[in-house]
Amino acid sequence: MESNILNKVQTDLRNFNPDVYTKIDVENTLLKESLDIDDFATLLSPVAEDFIEEMAYRSKIETSNQFGNSISLFTPLYISNYCENSCIYCGFNLQNKIQRGSLSFEEIEEELIAISKTGLQDILLLTGESKSTSLEYIGGAVKLASKYFNLIGLEIYPVDVEDYKFLHFCGADYVCTYQETYNKDQYLKCHLNGPKSNYEYRFNSQERAIKGGVRKVAFGSLFGLGDFRADAFATGLHGHYIQQKYPQSEISFSFLRLRPFIHQNLKYGTDVSERQLLQLILAQRLFTPFADITISTREDSQFRDGVVGIGVNRMSAGVSVGVGGYAEDLKGDEQFEIQDTRSVKEIKNFLYKKGFQPVFNNYIYL
C-alpha cells in the first residue's frame, strides 16, 4: 500500500545518525561494488565530506557507465503563478504581493513554439496550486505541448490517481513532486495553510502518478529547510523504495537549495555549502547509479558546469521562472532568483567544448 513506503522512510529517518560514521567506514564503503542503505548514510555523513575527491572519481565513472557522455537538456515553462499555498520559501506564496498571471491557451502555444525553436524536445510545465489551474487547464496545456515536444513533464500540485491518468492520457510523461523537507514537524511549519500542508498526500504522489501511467517520477528536497543530510537520505530512500516496488518506472532526483525570492522579508533556513551540495549529489549517484540527477538554475554556472558528468546527467537551459517569458514579456513575477541565465545555445556550446553530447530527447542526439 502507498503508506508502506512512507512508514519505511520514516523508520529509516528515525534511525539515521550521520555522526556515528568514521573515516574507515567511508573508505570501506567506497570499496564496495554496490551500496546498501547504510552505505548511503555513510556517504552522507559529515566525515565523508573529506572524501569528496574519491567520491567524485567513482561517481564520474558510474555516471559515464550509465549515460556515456550525454547530458539531457530541458526547460521549464511556468503557465500560472496563482497559488493558494503559503510555502514560506516561495515567491508565489499566497501572502506575497506579486504580479499574478496565467497564460491563455493561445499564449501557451506561442511560448511552446518559441521554446521548440531552440531545438529542445523535453519541456516541464509548472503551475502553483489554485482553482484557476484546473486539471482541464493543465491537461489542455499538456495536449498543446505534445504538438511540439517529445517529452512532457509536470511540476504541479499532487492529484489523485484518476487525475494522473487523465494527464497521462493528455500526453504527460513524467511528474516531479518535491517533498521540500521530510521532517514532518518542519514540513508543517513551512506549509502552514493550504492543501500543501497535507504531508502524506504529497509524499504519496509519485506512487499515484505511477499508478496513473506516467513512466518517470522525480524526487527532491529543498536543502536548507531542514537538516539537509537527513533530507538527502530520505529523498534517496523515497526514490529507492519506489523503484523497488515499481521496477518498470524511472526515477529522477533534483538537487535544490533555498534561493532568495521577490519581496522576501524573512531569513529562514540553514546554509548548505556548494561542497555539501556536491557531497549529496555524489552520494546519490553512488547509491542509485541508474537514476537521473538534475541540477537546477538555482545554482550558478560555475557550479553547474563543475558537476556535469561527475554525477549530474540532466540540466535545464535557457530558463525563465516567471509566467511565460520565452515568446512574450513575463505575464507574472518569478518564483525565485536564478543564477545561471545562459541560453540553450550557450549551454550546448559549453557541453560540446567539455566533450559532452547535449541530448534533446531520449532518442535523438543533436
Ligand code: SF4
Ligand atoms: S512552492 Fe508551489 S505550492 Fe508552494 S507557494 Fe510556491 S507555487 Fe505555491
